[in-house]
Amino acid sequence: MKILVTGASGFIGGRFADFALTQGLEVRVNGRRAEAMQALRARGGDFIQGDLADPALARQLCRDVEAVVHCAGAVGVWGSYAHFHQANVTVTENLIDACVEQGVRRLVHLSSPSVYFDGQAHVGLKEEQLPRRFSDHYGQTKYLAEQRVFAAQARGLEVLALRPRFVTGAGDTSIFPRLINMQRKGRLAIIGNGRNRVDFTSVDNLNAALLSALQASGPALGQVYNISNGEPVLLWEAVNYVLQRLDLPPVRRHLPYPMAYGAAALNEGLCRLLPGRPEPSLFRLGVAVMAKDFSLDISRARHYLDYQPRVDLWTALDEFCHWWQGRQPG
Template structure:
């Protein structure tokens, strides 16, 4: 079997390449990305084949899909600031080019990494199922990721079986987003608890996501043609979990608090100012990021357990320890 992983110079794609090479030696692994240095390092470390290029280039997309059995699409642009066209090109156009190439070259399965951010409307939501959609999307990132998902499901056929996974707050070794940013803010004295700290959230430990991806790639055809929430078996208290991280990092607990309404108001003002001056730089505080840190948001993963065969384990403590070990021994730019 030959598997192509796109966006593998990023966190999830890169970790899945490592997982495939270690856990499925019978699989030939190919991967794409635009970061030549990281791609070459991953190729040397795993023995997988690296193809550098841009998925908006149809010729490149066709080339990397040749003789491939399954595509795991992890590439895309994340973030909450920026114009629609930029996100559309990175998240929708790439999917369209890749699906067209996969169909033309005879790829049999297409696994897409989506986002449960499409559900979030800056309010509390508990036990969210896959059929929920808010009245409007919170930002251009989730809007274009949902558009990409619709393309993936529309492409599902007898020849090309497709499905999408929506993992929430993926954490583990290799994460350069959530945990590193919070550690950096805490070390700089800028991290404060928003609200009363009672918000519970779904998170996804990296081993559970790797298991879900295996279910999607190697499962029967019955698992395809659908979308699945992916998260750990039980939600956690967000701020208690962050303090657990800080304790393992040998950093003090987060004790300072800011009322959520005050933080939200400051965020709104900063956003308005950046739009007024047409700044391309992201504001230091934004309403959606503030809301994410202060609200409860949990996913229902029963469909993934029932149909996909997903059986997540409670790996939070071990995953935090693994992350800290990796973080302290990596040349991460935020580490000091």
């Protein structure tokens, strides 16, 4: 099978492209950073550089491929609606059009559990349990992109979407690097009582889920799937595990939730008034994410994709720590 992986210069897209090559698939890759593609190219990946916002480039990428795994997009909390809509919705629309025009059979879309975020605690969320309103532009545009993907079934495209939660492992440049940097600056604190349980996903488990999505058939098609390790853990226990593995002091300081939320609101307000609207160091949504229970029901993925998370969180964290230490100077 020949596939296209978008966003392959990023953590998830890059790890899946590498995994797909080990599975014997023929892989074309696209991403923003050409330098990040060197290892994939050395292993036989077909790299085509360019911006997916260009419909002609999207058509070129989709030529002669059987399936697309779409991992590209904008992430984050801060930024204009237009920015997130362009990167998450318009780019997906271009890719869908290219798939249809070039005769691609299947599109596997990487979505996000950010579509569920409303600042409240949630345990065992099912795929249909969406909030009445979205908390940020990222969650809203990821959901809109999902809707565009599912609408493409009417044009003959086979589609599936995955919502993986807190993906980590070697190559994670988002979750733990930010926490490590905050701790090094003395700015990390346990928000609330520190007993909140959350889901993580080993990137190896996500790779298996994406491969299953490429191979699925029948009633598995046309659905969105929650993906996680299926075993919620104490968030701050996981954070301190990583810090201790990296010879950093554990987080012991507590900050009451109302105080942290208020500080984040003030920080956001000030940044909106400053020239250039710089990104705040603390967000209200981020405070809620770090303080509240949040876990997903993965029974749909278990049933239709035969998804069995085999790599536990601690193995994934060990992998991350080994990789992180190898990147540090001297």
